[in-house]
Amino acid sequence: MAGGAVNDWVLYDRVVLASVLTTLVLTIQTLAWSFFIGVPLGFALAQGPLRATRIWKLVLSWPFALPASLAALTLLPWLDRAGLSYSSTAVVIVMVLLNAPFLAVRTLVAVQQADPRLVEQAASLGAGSAARFFHVWAPALRPAWGVALAEVYLACLHSMSLVMIL
Numbered sequence: 001m002a003g004g005a006v007n008d009w010v011l012y013d014r015v016v017l018a019s020v021l022t023t024l025v026l027t028i029q030t031l032a033w034s035f036f037i038g039v040p041l042g043f044a045l046a047q048g049p050l051r052a053t054r055i056w057k058l059v060l061s062w063p064f065a066l067p068a069s070l071a072a073l074t075l076l077p078w079l080d081r082a083g084l085s086y087s088s089t090a091v092v093i094v095m096v097l098l099n100a101p102f103l104a105v106r107t108l109v110a111v112q113q114a115d116p117r118l119v120e121q122a123a124s125l126g127a128g129s130a131a132r133f134f135h136v137w138a139p140a141l142r143p144a145w146g147v148a149l150a151e152v153y154l155a156c157l158h159s160m161s162l163v164m165i166l
Contacts, residue, residue: 042103057108071097
């Protein structure tokens, strides 16, 4: 059928399916690493003085606005020296370096907007740091993390999918 959006053979092509699977795996790896680097960084920065957090918000916001190709070309000499150039690991490293700061900023802002009395009350009731994190911070920050992870997911999927399929 001429003029169709997608031919039937494309949906079952092994190369296309392998590219889609690779894209999803790399995106999930990027999401996980970005979360596990960005969230603790955001919490650490939220503990600082207000003036410093304002500066950190500006500094950490700019990588998310960079095109992935510019970041990749900038990091390529270091990746080449490490023997990682033009590899899946290099893709994940570049995408994490672009997206972890974004998650850090989103965590920093969400921590600043959360009610600190909840954490104080949990501590006064004997909750340890892990309990405070899982029962106070995580529920309060879950919406901000969900939106940030969705944005990172879409950015990664957009950056990687077209290149992988073509």
